Every structure is written in structure tokens, then in C-alpha cells.
Amino acid sequence: MKLGPIGKLFQIPTTAEVTPELNGKLMAVIYKSHFARVGAPTRGIYDAIRLAPKYGICPLCGQRSVGSVDHYLPQSLHPIFNLTPVNLIPSCTDCNKAKLAKVALTAEQQTLHPYFDDLGDERWLVADILESNPLAIKYRVRPPSYWTPVLAERVKHHFEVMGIAVLYAAQAASELADISHALVKLGNSGGASAVRSHLYEEFASRLASDKNSWKTALYESLCLSAWFCNEGFRLVN
Ligand SMILES: [Zn+2]
Incomplete structure (x- = not known):
């Protein structure tokens, strides 16, 4: 994740598994049914990420309300980052769907990452x-x-x-x-x-x-x- 602040997360190779015993499907189950499950001890972390944006506004569109937590690097392609906090970003349902598992092949094709990308203070x-x-x-x-x-x-x-x-x-x-x-x-x-x-x-x-x-x-x-x-x-x- 050192590549985040320099805008080069797209260079991280995709993988199907974390270890031979821990594949992408199992990581998805761990995320959904354990980490993010309502009532789970880790749900507080999930909620802290989800509720972090000011006024509950989605940082990806700046307009709609945050609905859930999204994986910046898609969980299907990067199961190793499935529970990595900087890969978990609050998002509205529409932005989440729009992004889905789109893969950036070049630096220019990367959508903005709210934790790493600073657009500065000028009007744009x-x-x-x-x-x-x-x-x-x-x-x-x-x-x-x-x-x-x-x-x-x-x-x-x-x-x-x-x-x-x-x-x-x-x-x-x-x-x-x-x-x-x-x-x-x-x-x-x-x-x-x-x-x-x-x-x-x-x-x-x-x-x-x-x-x-x-x-x-x-x-x-x-x-x-x-x-x-x-x-x-x-x-x-
Ligand atoms: Zn949005």
C-alpha cells in the first residue's frame, strides 16, 4: 500500500488467493459474514469507516449519502487487501455499483482514492x-x-x-x-x-x-x- 500515496496502486498484481488454503471466496465470506456482520465485534470498525465522511456524504461523488463500505482494489481481484483498512472506503450505492470490479490498467484509469488523492485547494x-x-x-x-x-x-x-x-x-x-x-x-x-x-x-x-x-x-x-x-x-x- 506504499503505492497509494504516489498514485500507483494499479501496479499491484491481481491474485486469486491469499494462500492456497485462503482463497478469494473464503476471504469474501470472512469479510461479509464476520468482519462486516451486524453484531460482530469488528462491526464497530466497519461502522467507523462508513460514518467517517462529513455529513455522511459519499466522498466519491460528493453528493449522495454513504450506503456501505467499498473495496478500492476489488475484493475479487485482490483478496489479500480484503480487510486492509486503507482499502476500505465509504461509498454510496451508485458509486459502488459504477466502480464495481473495474480494473485500472494505467495510472490514468484509476478512480480517485479518498485517503490518498489530494486535489488541493484551488477551484477545479x-x-x-x-x-x-x-x-x-x-x-x-x-x-x-x-x-x-x-x-x-x-x-x-x-x-x-x-x-x-x-x-x-x-x-x-x-x-x-x-x-x-x-x-x-x-x-x-x-x-x-x-x-x-x-x-x-x-x-x-x-x-x-x-x-x-x-x-x-x-x-x-x-x-x-x-x-x-x-x-x-x-x-x-
Ligand atoms: Zn457516491
Whole structure:
């Protein structure tokens, strides 16, 4: 697991067994029916891992609730790491399913590991406004200069595997529908500048809480868009 902090876990060869007596199937039984079983003495460790994320939010998508503990290196291919704490990561059901037993053959194909991968403190999530009727929001990754090319590819790959752009776009559409009535009211009384200042305050508040949440990216784009503040806010469907 020394390969974790340097982003090279994909180099660990897969194995079918731990020892000739302890194969993958038996390790899976030990994990499910003993380690993670409700009431087992080790269940406290399982729960500590599952409940570790702030607000119970899945660290892989940053949106849905944690449902279970996932094996970063799949248990079917790496039974030797079946009970290794750094290989056990909290995950929502959808991210768990999306990842399943996908094997990374290159460094770029590795999804992000919440314990090892640090994306830093700069903004990297962007919400593009598609100036259409009804308007739409499209999310993408904008790698900061200090990311290595491999990390940039990994984040993009992670986004794709977990379906994050689609997930965030749906959340953004719902958020826009929620604020639409208030924006139209504000636009009617104070015009584009009132809409812009309101959206800027919303952006600043989200930024203070999380620099790269879908909400921060959304409100940033909304307040910066002259099109949205002038007329786009009336095209929310
Ligand atoms: Zn998730």
C-alpha cells in the first residue's frame, strides 16, 4: 500500500488467493459474514469507516449519502487487501455499483482514492451555462496548473465512471427550478444588477463552505453570466 500515496496502486498484481488454503471466496465470506456482520465485534470498525465522511456524504461523488463500505482494489481481484483498512472506503450505492470490479490498467484509469488523492485547494469544477431555452448546465473539470497530467486525467476518468457530470447537472436543474420564482421577482423589481448581486452572495456563501461543490460552480457561473442575469433566469424550466 506504499503505492497509494504516489498514485500507483494499479501496479499491484491481481491474485486469486491469499494462500492456497485462503482463497478469494473464503476471504469474501470472512469479510461479509464476520468482519462486516451486524453484531460482530469488528462491526464497530466497519461502522467507523462508513460514518467517517462529513455529513455522511459519499466522498466519491460528493453528493449522495454513504450506503456501505467499498473495496478500492476489488475484493475479487485482490483478496489479500480484503480487510486492509486503507482499502476500505465509504461509498454510496451508485458509486459502488459504477466502480464495481473495474480494473485500472494505467495510472490514468484509476478512480480517485479518498485517503490518498489530494486535489488541493484551488477551484477545479466548472459549470458551463448553455444559453438555450430552457437553459441547461454542463459540468466539467478544469485542472489547476499544479495537478500533474496523470492526476488531471484521473479526475476526468473518475467523473466519467461515477457519472458525476450527469448527477450534478440534474441537481443544478433542480436548484434552478427552486430559485426561479425568486429570481423573476427580483429581476422584475431590480433588473439584472439585483439578480447579479443576489447570485453573487449565494456564490460567496457556497464558496466559503466548499470550493468545488456543484453549487459553488453553479452560482459562480450564474452571477458571472450577463446573459443569465439579463434574461436567462426567465428561461428556467
Ligand atoms: Zn457516491
